[in-house]
Amino acid sequence: MIRSLLLALVLLMAAALPAAASGNDEYFPEYSGDQFQAIYDHAVETTLANLDPPGGQVSITGNADVDARIWRIAFDRGYLLRPVANGGLVSVDGVQMQPEAAAAWKQLRAEARAAGYRFIVSSAYRSPNMQRTWFNTKLSGTSDDAINTALTWYSIPGTSKHHSGYALDFRHRNETFGSFRDTPDYAWLAANNFSIPKTYGFIPSYPDDGSAQGPSPEPWEFVWVGVDAIRCGVPMDVSESRFAMAHRSWLADDVVACSGGVTLDELDEMIRTLGPKLGALLRA
Numbered sequence: 298m299i300r301s302l303l304l305a306l307v308l309l310m311a312a313a314l315p316a317a318a319s320g321n322d323e324y325f326p327e328y329s330g331d332q333f334q335a336i337y338d339h340a341v342e343t344t345l346a347n348l349d350p351p352g353g354q355v356s357i358t359g360n361a362d363v364d365a366r367i368w369r370i371a372f373d374r375g376y377l378l379r380p381v382a383n384g385g386l387v388s389v390d391g392v393q394m395q396p397e398a399a400a401a402w403k404q405l406r407a408e409a410r411a412a413g414y415r416f417i418v419s420s421a422y423r424s425p426n427m428q429r430t431w432f433n434t435k436l437s438g439t440s441d442d443a444i445n446t447a448l449t450w451y452s453i454p455g456t457s458k459h460h461s462g463y464a465l466d467f468r469h470r471n472e473t474f475g476s477f478r479d480t481p482d483y484a485w486l487a488a489n490n491f492s493i494p495k496t497y498g499f500i501p502s503y504p505d506d507g508s509a510q511g512p513s514p515e516p517w518e519f520v521w522v523g524v525d526a527i528r529c530g531v532p533m534d535v536s537e538s539r540f541a542m543a544h545r546s547w548l549a550d551d552v553v554a555c556s557g558g559v560t561l562d563e564l565d566e567m568i569r570t571l572g573p574k575l576g577a578l579l580r581a
């Protein structure tokens with residue numbers, strides 16, 4: 298009964314939302330930062346190819362006490378153990394990435410160049426061992442403060458989305474590290490809830506309004522999840538409202554094409570049957 302009521306509540310809230318604006322011919326819902334995170338998490342669990350499941354908590358500094366504090370602070374910040382590419386990477390612009398991400402990047406790059414934007418990919422696939430080396434060079438001490446400062450910018454081995462080969466860092470030619478948000482290139486990418494990257498299957502990796510996502514927001518990092526994943530959101534699960542609200546595609550005409558989605562007919566039926574029950578409960 299509780300599940301039914303929650304379902305009805307979520308459906309009614311979603312049905313009350315206005316249809317999402319579309320910056321392109323494709324229909325793409327607008328998403329919040331947490332919804333973008335949910336879409337990526339769902340894509341690595343269900344559709345993205347060439348991935349091994351996440352590994353465990355590996356050694357970082359070689360000091361067990363320091364490592365334990367690093368892991369604790371990292372998890373408190375929202376870092377997660379992430380899947381790792383298991384082969385098949387291709388080289389584009391001097392970096393390794395997944396084939397589908399590479400094909401999409403070439404298309405996005407072509408549209409960017411045609412519009413006068415020259416940003417490049419500065420980093421894509423990184424192994425956990427590479428990430429360990431990188432993190433250790435950025436760790437300036439072993440205090441909790443030093444650990445937290447490093448984790449503001451750099452993932453620890455096993456938790457980077459770069460391990461998947463689906464995450465790309467963009468960089469403006471004249472940019473100093475961390476200032477991509479201030480470039481016209483970022484403004485072009487971010488316009489209309491990232492409508493141009495969405496067209497090619499990319500979404501922001503650590504958006505400005507994401508909560509507890511590990512590092513501070515990283516406007517330069519994008520992840521490829523595929524166009525279908527963006528159009529469909531994630532399947533509704535009434536036990537997890539964040540995922541439920543991310544799934545906006547029931548309002549789209551092509552909702553039937555989204556596996557695990559709810560058709561418009563099903564939505565109508567649920568509202569018709571469950572809506573009055575919810576109303577009765579609220580009036581009681």
Ligand SMILES: [Zn+2]
Binds near residue numbers: 420459464465515518
């Ligand atoms: Zn990155």
